[in-house]
Amino acid sequence: MKDINDRTRDLGPFEPKPGDDMVVCRCEEVTQGQIRQAVHDGLFTVAEVRRYLRCGMGLCQGQTCARLVKGIMARELGVSPDELEPASSRAPMRPIEMSVFAKEGGRDGE
Amino acid sequence: MKRYDLIVVGAGPAGMSAAIEAAKHGVHVVVFDENARPGGQLFKQIHKFFGSKEHRAKIRGFVIGQELLDEAAKLGVTVELDSTVIGLYQDKEVVVKQGEQVNHYKGDAIVVATGAAENMVTFEGWTLPGVIGAGAAQTMMNLHGVRPGNRVLMLGTGNVGLVVSYQLKQAGCDVVALVDAAPHVGGYGVHAAKVARTGVPFYLSHTIKRAEGTDHVTGVTIAQVDSHFQFVPGTEKHFDVDTICVAVGLSPMSQLFKMDGCKVVDDRRKGGQVPVVDDLGQTSIPGIFAAGDVSGIEEASSAMIEGRIAGLAAASYLGFATDDEERAGVDANERALDGLRQGMFAPKNRGKKVEKTEEGIPVSQTLLERGYVADSEIERFPGVTHRVGIHPVIECTQNIPCNPCQDVCPKHCIKVGSHITALPQLEPDANCIGCGLCVASCPGQAIFLVDEKSEPGFAEVTLPYEFLPLPQKGDRGQALGRDGKPVCEAEVVGVKRTKAFDHTAIVTVKVPEDMSMRARFFKAAPATETD
Amino acid sequence: MGTRIAEHPILGVPQKGRLVSFTYDGKTLQGYEGEPVAMALKAAGVMVHRYTAKRHEPRGIFCAIGRCTDCVMVVDGVPNVRTCMTPLAEGMEVRTQYGATAVPFDAGEKDEASAKDGGAA
Numbered sequence A: 001m002k003d004i005n006d007r008t009r010d011l012g013p014f015e016p017k018p019g020d021d022m023v024v025c026r027c028e029e030v031t032q033g034q035i036r037q038a039v040h041d042g043l044f045t046v047a048e049v050r051r052y053l054r055c056g057m058g059l060c061q062g063q064t065c066a067r068l069v070k071g072i073m074a075r076e077l078g079v080s081p082d083e084l085e086p087a088s089s090r091a092p093m094r095p096i097e098m099s100v101f102a103k104e105g106g107r108d109g110e
Numbered sequence B: 001m002k003r004y005d006l007i008v009v010g011a012g013p014a015g016m017s018a019a020i021e022a023a024k025h026g027v028h029v030v031v032f033d034e035n036a037r038p039g040g041q042l043f044k045q046i047h048k049f050f051g052s053k054e055h056r057a058k059i060r061g062f063v064i065g066q067e068l069l070d071e072a073a074k075l076g077v078t079v080e081l082d083s084t085v086i087g088l089y090q091d092k093e094v095v096v097k098q099g100e101q102v103n104h105y106k107g108d109a110i111v112v113a114t115g116a117a118e119n120m121v122t123f124e125g126w127t128l129p130g131v132i133g134a135g136a137a138q139t140m141m142n143l144h145g146v147r148p149g150n151r152v153l154m155l156g157t158g159n160v161g162l163v164v165s166y167q168l169k170q171a172g173c174d175v176v177a178l179v180d181a182a183p184h185v186g187g188y189g190v191h192a193a194k195v196a197r198t199g200v201p202f203y204l205s206h207t208i209k210r211a212e213g214t215d216h217v218t219g220v221t222i223a224q225v226d227s228h229f230q231f232v233p234g235t236e237k238h239f240d241v242d243t244i245c246v247a248v249g250l251s252p253m254s255q256l257f258k259m260d261g262c263k264v265v266d267d268r269r270k271g272g273q274v275p276v277v278d279d280l281g282q283t284s285i286p287g288i289f290a291a292g293d294v295s296g297i298e299e300a301s302s303a304m305i306e307g308r309i310a311g312l313a314a315a316s317y318l319g320f321a322t323d324d325e326e327r328a329g330v331d332a333n334e335r336a337l338d339g340l341r342q343g344m345f346a347p348k349n350r351g352k353k354v355e356k357t358e359e360g361i362p363v364s365q366t367l368l369e370r371g372y373v374a375d376s377e378i379e380r381f382p383g384v385t386h387r388v389g390i391h392p393v394i395e396c397t398q399n400i401p402c403n404p405c406q407d408v409c410p411k412h413c414i415k416v417g418s419h420i421t422a423l424p425q426l427e428p429d430a431n432c433i434g435c436g437l438c439v440a441s442c443p444g445q446a447i448f449l450v451d452e453k454s455e456p457g458f459a460e461v462t463l464p465y466e467f468l469p470l471p472q473k474g475d476r477g478q479a480l481g482r483d484g485k486p487v488c489e490a491e492v493v494g495v496k497r498t499k500a501f502d503h504t505a506i507v508t509v510k511v512p513e514d515m516s517m518r519a520r521f522f523k524a525a526p527a528t529e530t531d
Numbered sequence C: 001m002g003t004r005i006a007e008h009p010i011l012g013v014p015q016k017g018r019l020v021s022f023t024y025d026g027k028t029l030q031g032y033e034g035e036p037v038a039m040a041l042k043a044a045g046v047m048v049h050r051y052t053a054k055r056h057e058p059r060g061i062f063c064a065i066g067r068c069t070d071c072v073m074v075v076d077g078v079p080n081v082r083t084c085m086t087p088l089a090e091g092m093e094v095r096t097q098y099g100a101t102a103v104p105f106d107a108g109e110k111d112e113a114s115a116k117d118g119g120a121a
Helices: A032-040 A046-053 A066-077 B013-024 B040-044 B061-074 B134-143 B159-170 B189-196 B255-260 B300-317 B323-340 B365-370 B404-408 B437-441 C037-043
Strands: A023-025 B002-009 B029-032 B078-080 B083-089 B093-098 B101-112 B116-118 B131-133 B151-155 B174-180 B202-204 B206-212 B219-224 B237-239 B243-246 B250-252 B264-267 B272-275 B288-290 B390-394 B447-455 B458-465 B476-480 B486-496 B505-512 B521-524 C019-024 C027-032 C072-075 C078-082 C093-095
Touching: A023 A066, A032 A046, A032 A066, A046 A066, B002 B013, B002 B300, B013 B029, B013 B040, B013 B061, B013 B101, B013 B300, B029 B083, B040 B061, B040 B134, B061 B300, B083 B101, B083 B255, B101 B300, B131 B134, B134 B159, B134 B243, B151 B159, B151 B206, B159 B174, B159 B189, B159 B243, B174 B206, B189 B365, B202 B365, B250 B272, B255 B288, B288 B300, B300 B323, B390 B437, B404 B437, B437 B447, B437 B458, B437 B505, B447 B505, B458 B486, B458 B521, B486 B521, C019 C037, C027 C037
Parallel strands: B002 B029, B002 B101, B029 B078, B101 B288, B131 B243, B151 B174, B151 B243, B174 B202, C019 C093
Antiparallel strands: B083 B093, B093 B101, B116 B250, B206 B219, B219 B237, B264 B272, B390 B447, B447 B458, B458 B505, B476 B486, B476 B521, B486 B505, C019 C027, C072 C078, C072 C093
């Protein structure tokens, strides 16, 4: 895992590829090219890319694209997808309106 | 806040089985599920399950689903629907969205059985309306009675891709092709064969290049890929379709385990990120268990057994079952689970290409590359023999854990033996009475009754049939070969449906004598009048 | 309703609620009470549920089980409603969603700024 965050490693210049215009994150409409570019810009972890581009942060919370994003990043980094730490999992696991999220039933919760 | 002995997350096959097993021991259980109806994917499974009696083999998935719900209701298990678990924490605190508010629950033990999510692949146009997951197709046609499309291309030849292709045909859709980037069919050969014989072509080492259409899918172009999965120029093929169905595998939905701090690992053989569990399904946090696809992608049959083990282990953890009770129950279930994990498609063989059967017979290459066993290959399998008079021809050519054919024959003509993955064969002194139970019961629809010389110059072939309209006695049409291509003229001489056949009709066709080992499907001549 | 299965070889005749009317972009359509809104639309031949915020691309049913959220529409004035999970009721007003509203985009305009405020938690 330590090698992945080694920021001295050289990924070479970013070169456009066919399919760069293809949407990967369907909710936030993030393309393959944007993800590849972000890796070349120095974002080597899924969590960083997710915060920066919002892929996996939309309505579906990465249900569809999490695995795809990981695959694209791994290819760009020249590692196996298994070596990339997936983004963290936090509540809420499903889309929920803020008004509902704020409405605690029963006892006042933590 | 409410406190329960046991909280189960997910009312699918694993979760319901866990709840039932725990409730049997007096545990106060609640099951949360985000859907409007319980049962998970079982109610979309309309095919007969593989396995043996203890795995409820030859029973259709949705029937098993109803049995589970009935049993849970009888035991007083509470199932809360439209209840989305949005958080799970280390101290077994569960946060659930129910209606327009968020409720907190505390469980003394937790079973997480959240199942799996579908994987996807990207291609040009993959976001167009009309590109859907295979699960979506099943939901539309099997739960809601709506066809996903009229002309469909299926990507993926794993069991999901094969089974859903067959179901699409049952729903009256035209499946134009089955496509897979892999060089070999991924799912059971029998599932492939029952699709191929209806005339659906298989394109292995092919994948989708683009989906076409402006507002929705109107066509698709596929092309061959080389061993590095790069397109081979000049191999493009176009199909007019309104629907593209994607079935490229499943990933465990294990996010809740990560959230609560259980140890998780990436395990490719299990389909992705899974919690680390012991043989009872217990995670690194005592009292939190995993069962079903969330702990590794398998079948619904194994999910139900894993659920029973986790439910029993939870009961024991909570002090509702003695160690002896737990041990005895777990041992029996583990034997059942072991039975399902045998054979060519066992988890340990995932991704491996098996060249020979356990009997040492070379596996049919045509089956792996085109979805059917070639006429030149079929005779080498032990279930395929020639006899005088009517007799079963068992075209079961891969070692899978399944034996209803052996149990169902009233004359004990068919033998699998005690080793459940052995290829079935006809007993030497078999006295077949032509009842058709084996034909209708085989979950792989791989058994045919053949009378090689029913009258001079003619033979009769009895085949399983699960489509509408059902052929009628006297209908004429074509017999199709295993490859789905017409081999000869055929006349329907018998159609049988009984309760024991469970919606699988058996259709007997009369064909020329030399076609008895080739004719394997019936296609009625197109109706002359419009209907 | 050409895409409804009249009779299924295994499941028989689908069990449905009563036939009710609802509107889709102002047009009156019919569907069965209690079935997901998305199914009633599908049976009526509607493919496009929404146009995306950034690229203005069409989307429709994708997962059909409430995971992907691609089938969201404006239902009774509320945007981002998952039509595959929402039971159909008499008189429902269903509208195509453009970005996060039911107001069509101006032709030709693809606005990066309108991508904000998608309504996610």
